[in-house]
Each structure stands twice: as C-alpha cells, then as structure tokens.
Amino acid sequence: MSSLMEAVRAGRTAEVVSLLDGMTDPERRACFPQLKALRKELRADQWSAPSRKAYPALHAAGAACQTGAAGVAGWLAAADMRWWPASPGVLIDVLGDRAPGWLGDVAHRIAERPSTARVPYELMAGLVRLSGCDVPTTEAYVHGWVEHIGHTWQRGDTVLARLRKDPHLARLVAALFETDDIGSRLAWTATEGPDSWTESISSLTVEGVLDREATVRACLARLLRGGSAADHRVFLRMLQALGLTRDEQRAHTADWLALAADAPSVVAAHAQSVLASLALDGELGAHRLVEMSGAVLFRTEKKLVRAQLVLLGKVITRDATTACELLPAAAQAFGHEDSEVQERALKLVERHVGRVDAAEVREELASAADQLIPALRRRASQSLGASPVASEPVPYEEVLPPAPTPVRVAPAPESATELAEEVGALLLSSDDVAAFERALDGLVRHAHRDREALLEALEPVVARRWWDDASPQYGFSVDDYFTRHHGLINAAHGLELVLATLRGKVLTGTLHKAVQHGTVTGDCGHSPLTRAFEARIWEVAYRIRTEPAPFLLSTPTWGTGLLEPDELVARLEEYGRLGARVAAADFAQALLRVRRGERAVAEAAARRAAALGTAEGTRLAGWLVTGDSARPTSRRRISGARILVESGEVAELQGDFPPGFRPLGRPLTGLGDRRHCYHWSDGMRPHWLALLPERRELVATRMLRELSSTAVDDTRGDAAVLPQLAESGGEAGESVHLCVAYGLGARHPEDRLAAVDALLVLAAREQLNADQLGADLGQLVRSGAVKPSRLVESVRTAAATGAYATVWGVLRHALPVLLGDLATGGTAAPARGLADLLAVAAECAERTGAREELPHLAGTAERRGSSRLVAQARRLHTALGEEVAA
Structure with a gap:
C-alpha cells in the first residue's frame, strides 16, 4: 500500500498500473481511503506543480480501487480530475479485468454525464468495446463520436471510410438526428466530398448500409423539431444530398407543408420549392395549395411571400378551374403588413378574377379588399367591387x-x-x-x-x-x-x-x-x-x-x-x-x-x-x-x-x-x-x-456614451435600463431622448425592445418630445450612428402596439432630414431601409388620418421609376395630401 501511495504522489503512472496489476480486489479496496484523502489534499492546492504531476496517477488508482460502478463513474468524470486526467488507454487498462456487465454499467454512467464534463470519447468507446454492451446514445457520447469520426486528419482516412467501419453506425446515425446542437460539430468537416457528413451519409444510404427511408424520415423530423441555425443548415444540406425522388417528395407532403409554415427561412424556402414543383406538375391538390398559402403568405420573409403569389398565379394560369379556390387564398395577403405585398396580391386577383363565376367568391374577394391600404382599396373598389374608401377618415x-x-x-x-x-x-x-x-x-x-x-x-x-x-x-x-x-x-x-x-x-x-x-x-x-x-x-x-x-x-x-x-x-x-x-x-x-x-x-x-x-x-x-x-x-x-x-x-x-x-x-x-x-x-x-x-436627465447625460454603443459599436444589453429611465422622475430632456434614440437603433433585438418600452412609457406619461426624438433620429441615421433597418424594426414594433400617432409624431421629424439629402444630392444613394421607414410612416399616417405637407416628400414621390423607395414615398404623399387635394 505504501509503495502505491508513494508512486501516486510522485506521479509515476506506469508504476501505479504495474502495482495495481499485482493486487487483489480486497487490497485495492483497502487503498481507497488513502487515495480519497490524497484527493482532498490535492484539491486544496490544485494548481501547484506537485498536484498536477500526481493527478493522472491518482485518477487511475482511484478508479481501480473501487468496486461500485457508480463510484467509479463519479471518480472518472469528477471535475477536479478533468484538468490532468489519466489517459483513456491507462484507465481502460486498469479497469479491463472487470466483468463485462460491470464495465457496461460504468460506460453508460459516464456517457450520461453532460458534455461539459469532457469525458473522453476514447474511454467511453473502449469500455463499450470491452463490455459488448449496447452503445450509449447520450449527448456526450454522440458529440464525442462525431468529433472522433471528424478528426480524419489524425489518421489519414475519410469520414466515409471511418463510418463504413463503425460497428454501431446505424444506431449512432439515428441518435445523430435526435441530439441537440450537433450541427456546429458536423460543420467542422468539409461541406462536400467523402470528408463531409452530408455526402457520406447519402453515400451510405445508396450503398444500403443505412436504411434510406428511415434516414429521410429522421432528417425531416429533425428539421421539423427545430434547433440552432447550425443544425438547420447541416440537416437541410443532408436532406438535399439525399436527392429525394419525386415519389419520396410526394410521400412527405405533410412534412413539406409544416416546414413551409413554421421552419426558419432557409428551410421553409426549400420546402416551398418542393411543394411548388409538385403543384406545377399537378401532384398537389388545390386544397393543399390553399393550406400552404394560408401559412406562407403571413410569414415576414417577403421573398417567400412573393414566391407564393407567383406560384398561385402559375397554377391558376395552367388550370383556370382552380381560380375559385386559389384567389381567396391569394387575397389573404391583402392584410399583409407590407404594402408591396398587398399590391402584388391585388394584381394577381385582378388578373384572374374574370375566371371566377361564383358570386359568393367575388363577394369574398371584395370583402377581403377592406384590409388593403387606402390607395389600393380605391383601386379594388373599381376592379373588385369593394366598398369605397370613406371620404372622412x-x-x-x-x-x-x-x-x-x-x-x-x-x-x-x-x-x-x-x-x-x-x-x-x-x-x-x-x-x-x-x-x-x-x-x-x-x-x-x-x-x-x-x-x-x-x-x-x-x-x-x-x-x-x-x-x-x-x-x-x-x-x-x-x-x-x-x-x-x-x-x-x-x-x-x-x-x-x-x-x-x-x-x-x-x-x-x-x-x-x-x-x-x-x-x-x-x-x-x-x-x-x-x-x-x-x-x-x-x-x-x-x-x-x-x-x-x-x-x-x-x-x-x-x-x-x-x-x-x-x-x-x-x-x-x-x-x-x-x-x-x-x-x-x-x-x-x-x-x-x-x-x-x-x-x-x-x-x-x-x-x-x-x-x-x-x-x-x-x-x-x-x-x-x-x-x-x-x-x-x-x-x-x-x-x-x-x-x-x-x-x-x-x-x-x-x-x-x-x-x-x-x-x-x-x-x-x-x-x-x-x-x-x-x-x-x-x-x-x-x-x-x-x-x-x-434628476434623470443628469444621470442620462452620464450614461449616454455607453448607451450610444448599442447602436454604434453593437454592444449588447446596455439599453436594458431605458424603461427604468423612462419611469424615473424629473425632466426628460435631450439626453434622455438621445438615450432612447440610440436604443431604437441598437444592434440587438432585446435592446431595441427595451427602447420601445421606454418610448411608450414616456408617451403614456406625456413626457415624450416626439419632435426632438424624431430630429435626433434623423441626424443619427444621417451620420451613420443608427442604421435605418434597425430603426424600422423598432418603430414598427411600437406602432403595432397601437401607438401609431406617437410613431408618426417621431417619423414626421426624422424623415425630412433623410429626404432632404436625396433632394440636395447629399448622399450617393438612399440610406438602406429608408423605404421601409416611409412604409411605416405611411401606415401611421393612413391610420391616424394625418394631413400635412412633409418637407422633401413630394420631390421623392415625383422621381421616375417604380422602386420601393419611390412607391412608398408616393403612398405617404397620397395619404398626407388627401385633404389638401380635395
């Protein structure tokens, strides 16, 4: 016993293994109390050179001198051991004489530890191999397996070759689709070729090593379940690599519909393209297309919405009998928040409404037109028979x-x-x-x-x-x-x-x-x-x-x-x-x-x-x-x-x-x-x-520099204090308003949301100087401190709560600064997002009945072309000038 303890203290791991080989189980158990005491001693001075030297030998000896599987698993995965552990080979050597069932128990226990415990995959896999037990499918084991397979540079072969040789391939690949946050690890390998996971799994299904139907189902199920962006990218790439046949695509129609409705944009776009192909070949019934449209047309991604409207138009053109079902589906986009989407939908309905004979369908289309913005509603009253726009707001x-x-x-x-x-x-x-x-x-x-x-x-x-x-x-x-x-x-x-x-x-x-x-x-x-x-x-x-x-x-x-x-x-x-x-x-x-x-x-x-x-x-x-x-x-x-x-x-x-x-x-x-x-x-x-x-103005002045960083330097979390700033007392002067302005243009959504809350609190307390805030925002956008696209998200969120007049009061002073640059040629190109700001302003003006002349707006509205900027400027100009025109 004294020889073993001396060897452990000195860090002579090879000698420790040799001494353990010559000991009986009772002798090993008798050593454990001293090993446990040594562990406590080393923990008190864990980072010293003697401790670092002794830990690997202590790790191996402590595992070998216990008989309970739970105790050994706890020792192997202990936090204080992970910095200087014994090698997996040494640990397998000292444990290898145990019964297979016991080794399997230990393997599953350490595999159930979280990934953060950093239990070596080689140790888990070695114990599985010795015991002959079922391979664990825990997060730690699957993550370790993926890293082990992916490190091909260490052995000179490929991911595909190593997967072929794995005796537990089918079970572990199935677990791959059920393991959270695995995408980032899979992405470390190549994106194509035999070193990529996606093409390797596709090749194995072609060879029949993996069941193709089960793999396709698992891949779709993983995309439906959701997860991180990395997971979506990897598993979508894997699905595309599988190259589904038309029969396979048709068999999973329900899955494509669900993905088109709720999946992240890149996945939804793929599902939409598959469904579009089926629809154009006559393999997707009109009722299914209506179901699909009801979900896609109210997504925020305008690219998906536009693609859906194009698809509806193509299907109606090919088969006029579908107009009665599909035009009401297209008319759902009349209520979309983007006026350009509304206009596209209206054009589609106007183009094909002549193919509709049923009076009840025409009435449905006319009723749906009430959701359109005023300018489009006037047009719809002539083309669809919708109710005219009221002369008085x-x-x-x-x-x-x-x-x-x-x-x-x-x-x-x-x-x-x-x-x-x-x-x-x-x-x-x-x-x-x-x-x-x-x-x-x-x-x-x-x-x-x-x-x-x-x-x-x-x-x-x-x-x-x-x-x-x-x-x-x-x-x-x-x-x-x-x-x-x-x-x-x-x-x-x-x-x-x-x-x-x-x-x-x-x-x-x-x-x-x-x-x-x-x-x-x-x-x-x-x-x-x-x-x-x-x-x-x-x-x-x-x-x-x-x-x-x-x-x-x-x-x-x-x-x-x-x-x-x-x-x-x-x-x-x-x-x-x-x-x-x-x-x-x-x-x-x-x-x-x-x-x-x-x-x-x-x-x-x-x-x-x-x-x-x-x-x-x-x-x-x-x-x-x-x-x-x-x-x-x-x-x-x-x-x-x-x-x-x-x-x-x-x-x-x-x-x-x-x-x-x-x-x-x-x-x-x-x-x-x-x-x-x-x-x-x-x-x-x-x-x-x-x-x-x-005296919140005094405090705001002293916090202003750091709060500006949420917009200028993209820092996170600093704007969380803005609602409390708005709830505080005293004057709400230029510093308070500048703090809110920077928050509205912050990089991170949670900061922008905090700024919106502050804006609404100030408005509710009648302490908001909308003129000042708007002018500040105009200057900050002009200087580049605030990006218009971020500001759009903030003001749109504020308006959606019902504060349209408040938001209009801000934008009516922000927009002239930006439009003035266009009028005088002060900028080479319109600020990115300016068209969206005009769209939000137009909606606010339409809802509130605002009537006034906005500086430089007329010049922008009179520009040539049909760009989004010009279209939204015309929309806002029309909304503001209705009373004047009369």
Whole structure:
C-alpha cells in the first residue's frame, strides 16, 4: 500500500498500473481511503506543480480501487480530475479485468454525464468495446463520436471510410438526428466530398448500409423539431444530398407543408420549392395549395411571400378551374403588413378574377379588399367591387400602455432568517432597487438590534463565499478584493462588503480609509455615480463596525428611489428620540432622494423638519423649500458618428454635500478617460437612477456614451435600463431622448425592445418630445450612428402596439432630414431601409388620418421609376395630401 501511495504522489503512472496489476480486489479496496484523502489534499492546492504531476496517477488508482460502478463513474468524470486526467488507454487498462456487465454499467454512467464534463470519447468507446454492451446514445457520447469520426486528419482516412467501419453506425446515425446542437460539430468537416457528413451519409444510404427511408424520415423530423441555425443548415444540406425522388417528395407532403409554415427561412424556402414543383406538375391538390398559402403568405420573409403569389398565379394560369379556390387564398395577403405585398396580391386577383363565376367568391374577394391600404382599396373598389374608401377618415384613438405605477419598497424583514434568504438571492442578481434597499436597511436594523442572531441567520449565505475562509493561494486579501477593482463592481459586491464586515473579514482601517477617500478612480462620465453609490455603502459598513445605526435614513419609499418627505422627517424624529448620530453619506443620499416636486407637500414637511431643532432638520427644511434649482447648461458635442451631451455645473450638489457626492454636480465635458473605466455594470445602472430619482436627465447625460454603443459599436444589453429611465422622475430632456434614440437603433433585438418600452412609457406619461426624438433620429441615421433597418424594426414594433400617432409624431421629424439629402444630392444613394421607414410612416399616417405637407416628400414621390423607395414615398404623399387635394 505504501509503495502505491508513494508512486501516486510522485506521479509515476506506469508504476501505479504495474502495482495495481499485482493486487487483489480486497487490497485495492483497502487503498481507497488513502487515495480519497490524497484527493482532498490535492484539491486544496490544485494548481501547484506537485498536484498536477500526481493527478493522472491518482485518477487511475482511484478508479481501480473501487468496486461500485457508480463510484467509479463519479471518480472518472469528477471535475477536479478533468484538468490532468489519466489517459483513456491507462484507465481502460486498469479497469479491463472487470466483468463485462460491470464495465457496461460504468460506460453508460459516464456517457450520461453532460458534455461539459469532457469525458473522453476514447474511454467511453473502449469500455463499450470491452463490455459488448449496447452503445450509449447520450449527448456526450454522440458529440464525442462525431468529433472522433471528424478528426480524419489524425489518421489519414475519410469520414466515409471511418463510418463504413463503425460497428454501431446505424444506431449512432439515428441518435445523430435526435441530439441537440450537433450541427456546429458536423460543420467542422468539409461541406462536400467523402470528408463531409452530408455526402457520406447519402453515400451510405445508396450503398444500403443505412436504411434510406428511415434516414429521410429522421432528417425531416429533425428539421421539423427545430434547433440552432447550425443544425438547420447541416440537416437541410443532408436532406438535399439525399436527392429525394419525386415519389419520396410526394410521400412527405405533410412534412413539406409544416416546414413551409413554421421552419426558419432557409428551410421553409426549400420546402416551398418542393411543394411548388409538385403543384406545377399537378401532384398537389388545390386544397393543399390553399393550406400552404394560408401559412406562407403571413410569414415576414417577403421573398417567400412573393414566391407564393407567383406560384398561385402559375397554377391558376395552367388550370383556370382552380381560380375559385386559389384567389381567396391569394387575397389573404391583402392584410399583409407590407404594402408591396398587398399590391402584388391585388394584381394577381385582378388578373384572374374574370375566371371566377361564383358570386359568393367575388363577394369574398371584395370583402377581403377592406384590409388593403387606402390607395389600393380605391383601386379594388373599381376592379373588385369593394366598398369605397370613406371620404372622412374614421376618428383615430391612440392606444398606449397605462403609465407605470410606482412600487412601494416593503419594510425590512422582521425575521433575520427571512432577511438572510433575501440577501442570498440578491447576491445572485441585485439590479432590483427596491429589493436591494430593503435588504440593506434590514442588515443595518438587525446588526443594531441583535448582531449575533443576524450572523447565525447569515451563516448559510456567507459559508459559500470565498472571502469567509480566504486562503493565501488567492494572491490577494479580502480588503484587496473590495478595493483592487477601483470600486465596487456592482450592488451585489456592495452587499458582500457589508456581509464581510459583519463577519469581521475587513479591517477597520480599510473601511475608514474608504469612507474618507473613496476607492473609485478614473474620469469616465459615470464614475461620479459610482462614487456616490459607494460612499454610502462604505459608510454603512464602517458604521456597522464602529457605531451601528438603528436604521437608514435614505431607504426610498418607492422602487424608483424616490423618498417621501414626511417619511424622512419621521425618521429624523426617531433618530433624535434614540440619540442616534446621523451619518453624512446616508443623509446626503436621503436629500437627493426626497420628493421636492409637489410644493404643498414639501413646504408642510419643511415646517415639521425645521421644528426638530437639529442641524439635519434645518438642512432638510431649506432643501425642501428651495425646490429644484435651474437645470445646468448643456451643449451637444459631435464625436465621430455620435451625438453626445456636455453639461455644466450643478451648484446645489456642491456646497454641504460630502466629498463622495460632490462629483455628481461637476461639469461633464469632453469624453472623459474611458481607458480607465471600471464602473459600467449591468447591475449598477438602476441604482444610479435611484441616486437621483428626480434628476434623470443628469444621470442620462452620464450614461449616454455607453448607451450610444448599442447602436454604434453593437454592444449588447446596455439599453436594458431605458424603461427604468423612462419611469424615473424629473425632466426628460435631450439626453434622455438621445438615450432612447440610440436604443431604437441598437444592434440587438432585446435592446431595441427595451427602447420601445421606454418610448411608450414616456408617451403614456406625456413626457415624450416626439419632435426632438424624431430630429435626433434623423441626424443619427444621417451620420451613420443608427442604421435605418434597425430603426424600422423598432418603430414598427411600437406602432403595432397601437401607438401609431406617437410613431408618426417621431417619423414626421426624422424623415425630412433623410429626404432632404436625396433632394440636395447629399448622399450617393438612399440610406438602406429608408423605404421601409416611409412604409411605416405611411401606415401611421393612413391610420391616424394625418394631413400635412412633409418637407422633401413630394420631390421623392415625383422621381421616375417604380422602386420601393419611390412607391412608398408616393403612398405617404397620397395619404398626407388627401385633404389638401380635395
């Protein structure tokens, strides 16, 4: 036993294997406790050179010295073993003398581990081979098999040749079609030839090695099931490589119909082409074609819609008797969101309506024409007998979401156990201002009330934090952890600081230094926001250590960060009764949060505050009666394609405020030192807004640069704060509107959706300056900061909610900027997506009954040709000029 342990520690794997070969099962089992203890020892210093050397030998010895299949499987796939494992050959050698059934059990157990466990395929396959068991078809095994087969460069043969030799080919190929996210692995090989999976499987079906019918069914089933884009590309290519005969295509008509309706565009296009071929050969009945059209004509891909209308026209031309069934199907496109699709459908119906004798079909077509845009509906009234367009527009009523109702911050939990549960959840996600403030106040209250009970309740929460039992192996101390990043990373990091202070893990000197001087460095635009947030958190931690406060003065009343003045006065009264000392940063934050917008309420609270006879009461009274001072001066600055805002000093944020809060009122000029920015964090942005809940314009100015990156630099997730910006208080000025403008042009859909939400919230609160937002968008599109195609998606989404007047109010000021370039020749070509913007504007104008003259629109509408840009310009010009023409 001692020889084995010595060889394992020294990392002499070959010697370990030799020693194990000469041991009986009882002797091996007797060694396992020591191997288990060694594993625990190595885990404590896993990355040292001796540990790395010992791990492979330990991996092999531990597997050989256990008798239970579950235990061996767990040992083989353990996370701490995967960095320096024994080779698969060594492991198979030490396990090879076991019973086949036992080996099969181990093989299936390790194959059931997730792919992230990185169990070597060679190990799984070797155990399967030795045991003679059924091959596993788990995700880990199939992924490993695909990689093994695909690495032909290591052996000089081809994918096709290696597949031919695989004894489990049929079972594993069947599993291939049922394994998620396999497409990216298959795509690593060639796209054609004997080294490609697609052509190899096709060749094997031709040879009869694989059942062709089963393979075709499996391939179609996989496409129907959906998955990643890579999966769709690979399995579609595989289906095409199989080269289905006409009989096979006809046998799977139902599958093609389902794919044409719901599959991704590239797959749907293939299904549509197969169905079109069947239809033109008379092998797809009219009722099936109607079913297909009902699904395809309302897809968003205009290429598919146009192809479907062309197909309907060809079928009707070949067989006039189908007109009665197919023309109503084509008329479904009258309700399509794209006016060009509507026009194509109308032309198709007009061309073939003469072949329809049935009165009820003609009535159906005329009724469907009511969905057309006004210009086409007038045409349909003449050609199809549709009802004429009303001379007076129907009164329009805007549909906006209700203005959001503020959420009141619940009192801190009375139970320390409940508080601990909430703190544990916040350590995972701390962007909820109300939950964070409730928990922070709870920690202060319970630390003052019963520190020992709080520590006991927090034990399960802090036990999982590395700093609660910090080891020198980390290379930095707990104090460094909270200061070395030049500030707290996010709000959860702030909670960790308070918890570590409660546990005595942070030095009092570190806390005092941070309270006096702060930890935030750099000169980026939003470092003042982080400084103010951190000043309060460090002060909370310091007071918990030195002079626990009974509760926080600055806990907001509402989730936006707003604090009601009566509540703050009552808290100051309670502080006076308890003889508690007011903390500077806590009181400063309370002042910045207290509501001053309602004069009568503020003045009544000011009288109560003045009557307290304390310095804080006097300061609060003066702050309340002063009200909001004049907003700081600001000016725009062009930085490349961006429009940014510089702001002047906010005098009232200087004066008596603590040093950590004064930077909030300092001027924001230039672009700041972005090279040393450590403070931009998803979890922090809502807390920045809660710092100044009645001054969102000031916060927006400091966030503007990063929010512009969602459109200019294609960053993801930064616009998530926009709905909260819209729900915050104070002026919604040029910075707020520019933030929304950049969000509407963001690269990623979730950011654009957040911007749409913000737009609708501002509109519902009657705080949207549509003229300003539209003009900003026009300039940003013109400069290249916002791509029109992205803006189209945003405004179309906003309009679809029922906010057509709001969207028109924005576009009526954005479009003249872009159309003006066309009129003056300012751009070589129209901005890509401008036609779609005109289409959205036209729909909004038609629905709202807008009547006005839009600068430069007439010139665009009078251009020659029938391009989409000109067609949509004419449509908008017609909609806006109906009353004028009359």
